[in-house]
Amino acid sequence: MTKRAKAELVSEADALRLRMEEEEPSRPKSLQSIDPAQLAVQPFLHSGADGLLIRLLDSLPALVSFVTSELRYAWINQHYESWFGLPRDRIIGESPQSILPPDAYERMLSFGRRALDGELVHYQNTLIRQDGSARHLDTTYVPHFDHNGSVIGFLVLAFDTTDHWEAQERLRESETRFRQLAENIGEVFWMSTGTGDKTLYVSPAFEKIWGRSAEELYRRPFLWLEAIIPEDRDRVQQHYHSKCWLQGGFHIEYRIARPDGAIRWIHDRGFPVRDGQGKVHRIVGFAQDVTELKQAADRERQLLADLAHMARLTTMGEMASGLAHELNQPLSAIMNYLDASVRLLQNQGKAPDNVLSAMGSAAAEAERAGKIIHRMKNFLRRTEPRQSAEDVNQLAQEALDLIAREIRLSSTRLRMELAEGLPRVMADRIQIEQVILNLARNALDAMQQTEPEKRILTVRTARDAAGAVTVSVSDTGVGLSADSTEQLFQAFYTTKPQGMGMGLAISRTIVQAHGGKLWAEPGNGRGATFTFTLPVATEDPRR
Amino acid sequence: MNSATVFVVDDDAAVRKSLSLLVQSVQLPVETYETAQAFLDAYDPSRPGCLVLDLRMPGVSGLELQQRLASQNVHLPVIFISAHGDLPTAVAAMRAGALDFLEKPFRSQVLLDRIHQALERDARRREVDQRRAETAELLTTLTSLERAVLDLMAAGKPYKTIARELGISYKAVEGRRARIMKKMKVDNLSELLQRMLSYQLAEPAIV
Numbered sequence: 001m002t003k004r005a006k007a008e009l010v011s012e013a014d015a016l017r018l019r020m021e022e023e024e025p026s027r028p029k030s031l032q033s034i035d036p037a038q039l040a041v042q043p044f045l046h047s048g049a050d051g052l053l054i055r056l057l058d059s060l061p062a063l064v065s066f067v068t069s070e071l072r073y074a075w076i077n078q079h080y081e082s083w084f085g086l087p088r089d090r091i092i093g094e095s096p097q098s099i100l101p102p103d104a105y106e107r108m109l110s111f112g113r114r115a116l117d118g119e120l121v122h123y124q125n126t127l128i129r130q131d132g133s134a135r136h137l138d139t140t141y142v143p144h145f146d147h148n149g150s151v152i153g154f155l156v157l158a159f160d161t162t163d164h165w166e167a168q169e170r171l172r173e174s175e176t177r178f179r180q181l182a183e184n185i186g187e188v189f190w191m192s193t194g195t196g197d198k199t200l201y202v203s204p205a206f207e208k209i210w211g212r213s214a215e216e217l218y219r220r221p222f223l224w225l226e227a228i229i230p231e232d233r234d235r236v237q238q239h240y241h242s243k244c245w246l247q248g249g250f251h252i253e254y255r256i257a258r259p260d261g262a263i264r265w266i267h268d269r270g271f272p273v274r275d276g277q278g279k280v281h282r283i284v285g286f287a288q289d290v291t292e293l294k295q296a297a298d299r300e301r302q303l304l305a306d307l308a309h310m311a312r313l314t315t316m317g318e319m320a321s322g323l324a325h326e327l328n329q330p331l332s333a334i335m336n337y338l339d340a341s342v343r344l345l346q347n348q349g350k351a352p353d354n355v356l357s358a359m360g361s362a363a364a365e366a367e368r369a370g371k372i373i374h375r376m377k378n379f380l381r382r383t384e385p386r387q388s389a390e391d392v393n394q395l396a397q398e399a400l401d402l403i404a405r406e407i408r409l410s411s412t413r414l415r416m417e418l419a420e421g422l423p424r425v426m427a428d429r430i431q432i433e434q435v436i437l438n439l440a441r442n443a444l445d446a447m448q449q450t451e452p453e454k455r456i457l458t459v460r461t462a463r464d465a466a467g468a469v470t471v472s473v474s475d476t477g478v479g480l481s482a483d484s485t486e487q488l489f490q491a492f493y494t495t496k497p498q499g500m501g502m503g504l505a506i507s508r509t510i511v512q513a514h515g516g517k518l519w520a521e522p523g524n525g526r527g528a529t530f531t532f533t534l535p536v537a538t539e540d541p542r543r
Numbered sequence: 544m545n546s547a548t549v550f551v552v553d554d555d556a557a558v559r560k561s562l563s564l565l566v567q568s569v570q571l572p573v574e575t576y577e578t579a580q581a582f583l584d585a586y587d588p589s590r591p592g593c594l595v596l597d598l599r600m601p602g603v604s605g606l607e608l609q610q611r612l613a614s615q616n617v618h619l620p621v622i623f624i625s626a627h628g629d630l631p632t633a634v635a636a637m638r639a640g641a642l643d644f645l646e647k648p649f650r651s652q653v654l655l656d657r658i659h660q661a662l663e664r665d666a667r668r669r670e671v672d673q674r675r676a677e678t679a680e681l682l683t684t685l686t687s688l689e690r691a692v693l694d695l696m697a698a699g700k701p702y703k704t705i706a707r708e709l710g711i712s713y714k715a716v717e718g719r720r721a722r723i724m725k726k727m728k729v730d731n732l733s734e735l736l737q738r739m740l741s742y743q744l745a746e747p748a749i750v
Binding site for chain 2: 321324325328331332333335336337339343347366367374
């Protein structure tokens with residue numbers, strides 16, 4: 001800077017100070033002591049309304065400074081001051097070299113040179129502050145020209161973008177994590193517009209389950225509806241269009257037909273995402289292939305239905321048998337009485353023939369009634385058990401699986417003491433599972449009055465001295481009174497208010513039909529143990 | 544001597560009473576019992592007759608009663624009657640020597656026929672028993688030589704062989720034979736051999 005130029009600056013600065021003292025009682029402190037180096041910036045700063053620009057720049061949450069062509073700070077704003085944690089007079093008139101870390105200074109030199117050559121420079125910069133924190137700066141150098149068109153310095157405008165940058169980084173990470181999750185889970189994650197007319201995202205599992213490409217779904221947003229088999233489509237469509245799910249979201253199950261013809265069960269859950277105004281602008285959801293679950297549930301349902309059917313048949317058979325017995329006794333007596341009467345009259349030799357024949361007819365009718373009962377009993381008699389060689393441990397396991405829920409709900413502990421290496425038994429699977437189920441249910445009922453922590457259901461399998469396989473079900477319930485042990489097995493005997501008293505009678509009938517025995521014993525200390533035996537399956541005759 | 548009695552054991556009172564009347568209508572003595580135990584307590588095995596037995600009864604069942612009688616060497620013929628008619632039990636009863644198994648309600652005539660058969664069988668068996676007891680009694684009156692001669696005669700040996708085997712004369716054999724016949728209260732040889740045959744058939748073979 002020439003001597004003359006400096007003198008000019010000083011005189012200008014003096015003039016400025018005078019003006020501000022006159023017109024601006026609350027002028028910024030920063031201008032009170034003015035360095036000659038600052039003067040270069042004054043024409044620029046004061047090119048607008050007096051003082052306003054300075055106030056504006058001071059209030060900007062950005063780093064603003066003016067650097068002279070001699071690379072000296074001529075002016076900095078308040079943010080600059082606080083950002084570097086240095087008072088203004090420690091900066092103004094100094095070279096950036098004494099303020100900036102060496103590497104940042106190097107960058108400033110190279111970009112600053114371009115600015116001094118008259119170029120508008122923009123660059124991104126990472127700066128390590130004195131406290132060790134790294135900050136990202138978006139920096140712009142604006143060259144400043146004098147009346148002659150030569151550059152007298154440049155304006156530095158730097159925005160600290162660290163927070164923004166970090167937020168972006170976090171967002172990127174979160175999106176990556178989300179994608180990794182969405183693309184690796186077996187469920188299909190999907191997102192559509194609020195009106196559902198456009199699929200915005202669907203995770204790759206879609207292609208595996210639906211057997212169609214995601215591209216196709218993006219192209220035809222209602223493909224998901226078209227893929228549903230006709231039997232289920234209307235129901236789903238109605239539910240979807242009813243909009244009643246807009247409150248709590250929807251849960252719906254339907255079957256889809258894949259292009260390869262396979263049918264899959266889908267469990268689809270979706271919920272609306274609202275914008276600030278409460279308008280639904282996205283629908284997001286998860287769809288899951290529940291075919292296997294459904295099949296397992298179906299198998300269980302079928303097994304339960306089989307058991308129930310068998311129980312009904314057995315119950316009817318048992319009732320018919322009991323009823324037959326009850327009716328046959330009086331019928332038998334009627335026939336005896338009639339025949340005896342006929343004989344007694346004949347013996348006395350004075351019976352009128354028509355009376356004798358009427359009594360004979362009565363006896364014949366009683367006999368006919370007996371035959372009807374006999375036929376009914378035979379009709380309802382249980383069919384021969386369909387026996388095959390079964391693993392008794394497996395039967396026990398399957399039966400208990402069926403009441404796992406009841407066991408859990410009654411806070412009962414289940415102990416399975418299954419002997420290993422048991423031979424297979426000849427059994428009708430369904431019937432024997434029914435017996436185990438009956439015994440386990442009785443055990444649970446017997447423990448209703450037991451303190452929950454003492455409720456233990458023990459199922460044990462073993463081999464007895466005679467070589468037969470035994471299954472016992474023990475409880476820690478009310479136990480048995482000695483004289484009622486045999487009564488327990490009679491039809492219509494029950495201690496339960498809701499019971500019919502058929503369970504144990506049926507169980508015993510089933511076990512006996514298998515060539516085994518079923519009996520009850522008082523438990524060890526408390527409760528009761530019901531044990532039944534099953535004969536071991538003989539060697540395969542084909543071998 | 545007792546006349547043959549029909550013993551009825553059934554827990555159903557109507558069945559019991561009607562059976563009693565039916566049996567009486569054919570002029571047979573009848574006694575009824577409500578339980579197997581009551582019958583066991585009252586029955587004297589020397590009394591002839593037959594048993595009409597209900598299969599399923601509380602306490603001792605019909606099948607158990609049959610087994611207990613057999614184990615006490617009581618051979619009263621048994622006719623089972625049952626309102627249940629389950630096949631496996633019927634088979635077990637027949638195997639254990641029951642005369643028949645009738646499903647209630649049955650034609651009275653069928654039961655009466657079976658009762659007559661059973662009484663006949665019991666009478667025949669008792670007669671055989673009686674004769675055997677008599678024979679055993681008479682045999683005790685023989686001397687050991689007479690008994691030896693009789694055994695060889697029953698084995699079908701000619702007198703000459705008997706004489707040689709026992710080391711006595713032919714005449715001595717003939718003399719013993721006459722005394723044996725008198726002691727055994729038979730009139731001729733064939734009667735003697737018959738009596739010995741039925742006795743030996745019932746007895747375990749003499750080694």
